[in-house]
Amino acid sequence: MVFLEGGFSSPRNDAFPAGLRVLVVDDDPTWLKILEKMLKKCTYEVTTCGLARDALSLLRERKDGYDIVISDVNMPDMDGFKLLEHVGLEMDLPVIKSTSDKLYLCKNITVMSVDGETSRVMKGVQHGACDYLLKPIRMKELRNIWQHVFRKKIHEVRDIESLEGIENIQLTRSGCDLFDDGYFLGGDDATSGRKRKDADNKHEDRDLTDPSTKKARVVWTVDLHQKFVRAVNQIGFDKVGPKKILDLMNVPWLTRENVASHLQKYRLYLSRLQKESDIKNSFIGMKHTDPPSKDSTASFGLHKPMNTMPDDVLNGTYSFSMSNSLAQSIDLKGQADRNGITSVPMTEPKGALSKDISDSHKTQSSQMSFDHSLGSVDSGVSFASFGSTNPSPYSWTDIPEIQFKQEYEPFQPENGFNQLQLPEPFMIEKEVNRSRTEVKPLLDEYRSNLVEHLSPADLVDLFPVQSKNQTLKNQVFNPISATKSSMKTKDISQNSLAYSEFAQRNLNAAGIGVPLASSSEDLQICWLQGDGYPMNFALQDFECLDYNNPALIAETPFYLFGAPRFDHEHLLDPTEHFAIDQGLFV
Amino acid sequence: MDVVNQLQRQFLDYSASLHREGFLDDQFTQLQKLQDENSPDFVVEVASLFFEDCEKLINNMARALEQQGVDFKQVDASVHQLKGSSSSIGAMRVKNVCIAFRSFCEAQNREGCLRCLQQVTHEYSLLKNKLQTLFRLEQQILAAGGSVPAIE
Numbered sequence: 208m209v210f211l212e213g214g215f216s217s218p219r220n221d222a223f224p225a226g227l228r229v230l231v232v233d234d235d236p237t238w239l240k241i242l243e244k245m246l247k248k249c250t251y252e253v254t255t256c257g258l259a260r261d262a263l264s265l266l267r268e269r270k271d272g273y274d275i276v277i278s279d280v281n282m283p284d285m286d287g288f289k290l291l292e293h294v295g296l297e298m299d300l301p302v303i304k305s306t307s308d309k310l311y312l313c314k315n316i317t318v319m320s321v322d323g324e325t326s327r328v329m330k331g332v333q334h335g336a337c338d339y340l341l342k343p344i345r346m347k348e349l350r351n352i353w354q355h356v357f358r359k360k361i362h363e364v365r366d367i368e369s370l371e372g373i374e375n376i377q378l379t380r381s382g383c384d385l386f387d388d389g390y391f392l393g394g395d396d397a398t399s400g401r402k403r404k405d406a407d408n409k410h411e412d413r414d415l416t417d418p419s420t421k422k423a424r425v426v427w428t429v430d431l432h433q434k435f436v437r438a439v440n441q442i443g444f445d446k447v448g449p450k451k452i453l454d455l456m457n458v459p460w461l462t463r464e465n466v467a468s469h470l471q472k473y474r475l476y477l478s479r480l481q482k483e484s485d486i487k488n489s490f491i492g493m494k495h496t497d498p499p500s501k502d503s504t505a506s507f508g509l510h511k512p513m514n515t516m517p518d519d520v521l522n523g524t525y526s527f528s529m530s531n532s533l534a535q536s537i538d539l540k541g542q543a544d545r546n547g548i549t550s551v552p553m554t555e556p557k558g559a560l561s562k563d564i565s566d567s568h569k570t571q572s573s574q575m576s577f578d579h580s581l582g583s584v585d586s587g588v589s590f591a592s593f594g595s596t597n598p599s600p601y602s603w604t605d606i607p608e609i610q611f612k613q614e615y616e617p618f619q620p621e622n623g624f625n626q627l628q629l630p631e632p633f634m635i636e637k638e639v640n641r642s643r644t645e646v647k648p649l650l651d652e653y654r655s656n657l658v659e660h661l662s663p664a665d666l667v668d669l670f671p672v673q674s675k676n677q678t679l680k681n682q683v684f685n686p687i688s689a690t691k692s693s694m695k696t697k698d699i700s701q702n703s704l705a706y707s708e709f710a711q712r713n714l715n716a717a718g719i720g721v722p723l724a725s726s727s728e729d730l731q732i733c734w735l736q737g738d739g740y741p742m743n744f745a746l747q748d749f750e751c752l753d754y755n756n757p758a759l760i761a762e763t764p765f766y767l768f769g770a771p772r773f774d775h776e777h778l779l780d781p782t783e784h785f786a787i788d789q790g791l792f793v
Numbered sequence: 794m795d796v797v798n799q800l801q802r803q804f805l806d807y808s809a810s811l812h813r814e815g816f817l818d819d820q821f822t823q824l825q826k827l828q829d830e831n832s833p834d835f836v837v838e839v840a841s842l843f844f845e846d847c848e849k850l851i852n853n854m855a856r857a858l859e860q861q862g863v864d865f866k867q868v869d870a871s872v873h874q875l876k877g878s879s880s881s882i883g884a885m886r887v888k889n890v891c892i893a894f895r896s897f898c899e900a901q902n903r904e905g906c907l908r909c910l911q912q913v914t915h916e917y918s919l920l921k922n923k924l925q926t927l928f929r930l931e932q933q934i935l936a937a938g939g940s941v942p943a944i945e
Contacts, residue, residue, distance in 0.1 A: 234874075235846070235874065235877055235878055235881065236842050236845075236846060237839055237842045237843045237846055237878050237881045237882060238877065238878070238881045240838065240839055240842055241824065241827070241839060241881055244827050244832060244835060245827060247831075248827060248829075281873070281874075281877075307873075307876060307877035307880055308873070308877075342877060342880055342881065343820045343823075343880050343881060343883075345823070346823070
């Protein structure tokens, strides 16, 4: 596969998964041994580590020595998130988190959180793990992890503009080669229409103007990053754009794409920091230090950025939009005192980071302080929009707006964010191809929660709420929908069904976190993934819940995770695990 | 080879009973499937790791619970780890006790915790014995020139 060549040291596509270099980090020796064996059986190349710091040094020593990292969340010497951040920022590797705690998983993947666990909820997602695995881990789940790597490569290599067509073809072709059902690449999905927004989005993706050009991975050293930050501050967060930053940085070998993707991460990172730091702060209303002229941006910079970077917002590339939205909101680097800023990514429901916004109660103000540890959130969540596979009963366009409004209103008064501005409707409209009408009623209940989760739109979409009210009740919807639409077509093809499976699985599991009204179907999991990697949540038997979120799956804009193949039949069968087996290349 | 057949049957029956009685669950079967010529003693090795880990954790819990001022968080952390470990090998009963154990930790109920500790210790010993019996049967089969039957 041509596009796999770029910096991809793994074997060719037919043997693609083989030889994938995996680093496993787990303090439990039993699990370490088991995972090692399982991964070896998948013909991957495995390195094990019992300590997070050892893992980090291994990764640093061999910068390009690993393709993916699987790490337990509960490490004694280092917080699982920190590791994730380091890995993401420094190495740009996909990281999968594993845990034996279902509750943890639910909390970390669901956006909705009823009682103040939002900060925890957001945490996992914020840090951009590209996938979560619940122990006991099954072979099939591990077999699919390569998809995360694959996806990432695609993003790096792809040039949206010129490759869009090519990609479709390539993906379809390779998809067929690699997968029986080709769902991963979504042959049919890919061709059926990447509605990806278009040229504008391009800069979001890392891409090559020349498809056959190998793209070396850029290592963002501290110096480089400082230059980047200085440039961003100079330009002004709300006006920032990859091109401008690039110009200011004056680093000849750096490309706009490099900057764009880094900007994405940076934004996500900031929003996450903001949130964390603000937990105790009340919303201060976004009066920031910013000059009044920037009032709208002040709050979240949503506005302006949105305007200035329409591409980002509208772009179909999920990944980008995620970061954009976040970036916008976070961009407040220069406005450090913005505390009560809930992450803003309203406009870009990339969802992944919207989590940052999560808790209105918890002042999740994104921290503007810049911290090197940008998570590896790539916000390039590719939502596999199911649209192509499953007809969505909802019209996407409506919801996002509604959502926003709802979120927005309550939010303001509660948080005192005077300046919080909803992303302009147009953005939502454009992005959201489908909105869930169902979401609406749920949204009502969510107000406070919604506000926080900016990319609620996205999230909302994720949950095909059938029973709606109940389920949504506690869920925060991130208007990811916007991003969804654009992402959809494209992502679907690229995303595996894993997501749906994951969603299912987690939904069920998430019953804990979310007061699913009645059935697990209602479980909505807003899984915002920064990386936009398809989540290979192999369905594990969640004893607690049965997978019966057909609606959920069907409607969930999986753009976050690549396009799961939504097989309605599967979805509708409660007893059946999502065609995970089928969807995933097991 | 009557002896071999007999041993094999014994092995399968014993295995089935362990599953039936909840000592082992599907995860253990998965581990058995992972075993191959590259790692012929895989299951035994994993089991040993588990036992070691188990003992260490149980000791931690016991120590913590003996304190005047019990640090329930610490106990809970150990239980959580044990739970994870036991799920790795398919030690269902041990895992189940851990689940109950955790609620007692959360409730900061020392009595309850002590009871659970006792239970977990008991389950762990039982499992250890049973697995050792199972492994012994395997060895006997191999020694008699047969092969260990696969469990579906």
